[in-house]
Amino acid sequence: MVDESKNVELTDDDIENDSKGQLIKKAGQLRDRRNELNQMASERASKRDDLNAKTREKVDEAQEHREKRDELNEQVQEHKESRNELNAEANELFDEVEGLKSEMELGEGKDLEELEEEIEQLEFKQQTEVLSSEEERELIEKIESKREEYADRKEKLEDNGDLEELVEEAEEVRSEASQHHQKVTELADEAQEHHNRMIEAYREADDVRDEADDMHDSFVEAQEAADRHHEDFVRVQKRLREMDKQEEEQRKSARDQKKEEAKEEAEEIYQKFKDGETLDTEDLMKLQKTGLL
Structure with a gap:
């Protein structure tokens, strides 16, 4: 902000009634304060311009992030479409797999890995546990049944290569x-x-823009104060020129009056000369000055 206590005030009364010396001093004060304010305004304008440039940089940065974001979102959409198309295709293929399994009566029951694991568990139980003859017979029958189921399913799968290829x-x-x-x-x-970086850049741009606006207001304040001091300086200069003109007119008037008085005195002396009166040296010099002798 401008320190108004340093400003120089000038009233109409000062213009009309101050002496020439007072006005010359006032003009110097107005000139110096005007120059100081102009320098201040120039510095603030420079800072404002720097801030505006920084604002543009942040806006450009935000725009770059916006363009990159939009470009990536387009790629996201393209991959989504490809993913959805492939998932739909995969679903159709798996539906075909289930159809073939159903035709081969493989749709129900356990897969080969699961059957193999169950067989291994039953065999481990047979080898490690003490069983009665009846329990062991039942266990052996169960193992044989699982093996038959495993062999049957494996044979069906091996007989149909299309299913494997489809899977x-x-x-x-x-x-x-x-x-x-x-x-x-x-x-x-x-x-x-x-x-996120775009949003942050726009936020920073807004903050810097606000700072630039404040600096512009400060520039305007200093420039207006400088202009006001310049206008008052011009008013004082105009008044001083008027006073110089008045003084010159007064001096000219005094010179003219003095000449007129000298002429009148010379004419009186010349009349004495014509009347035959004796003139002294001073009288003769006055006649010479006026051209009467």
Whole structure:
């Protein structure tokens, strides 16, 4: 802010009634304060311009993050579409797998790995536990039944290579869909990061813009005060010129009056000369000055 206590005040009464010396002093004070305020305004304008430039930089930075975010979001959408298409394709393939299994009567029951694990558990029980003859017979029959089920299912699977190929294809498609889903997650996180940085850059731009606006107000205040001092300085200078003109007119008037008085005196002396009166040296010099002799 401008320290108003340092400002120089000038009233109409000062202009009209102050002496020439007082006005010359006032003009110097107004000039010095005007120059000081102009320097202050210039510095504030420079700071304002720097802040405005920084604001533009932050806005540009935010715009870059916006463009990058939008670009990434487009890629996210593309990967989403690919993922959804592949998942739909995988679902269709797995439906075909289930259809084939149903035709082969493999839709119900346990898979080979599970059957193999159950057989191993039953065999371990047979080898490690003390069983009665009846319990051991039942256990052996159960193991044989599981082995037959395992062999039957394995034979059916081996006899149908299409099922394996279909399962493999379905799993590959699902895997590809998962890769696209991973890209969706990665790109969405990256897009969110650019979005957050965009918001932060815009916030910083707003803060700097507010600071620039405050600096502009300070610049205007200093410039207006400088202009006011300049106007008052010009008023004082105009008044001083008027006073100089008045003094010159007064001096000219005094010179003219003095000449007129000298002329009148010379004419009186000349009349004495014509009347035959004796003139002294001073009288003769006065006649010479006026051109009468």
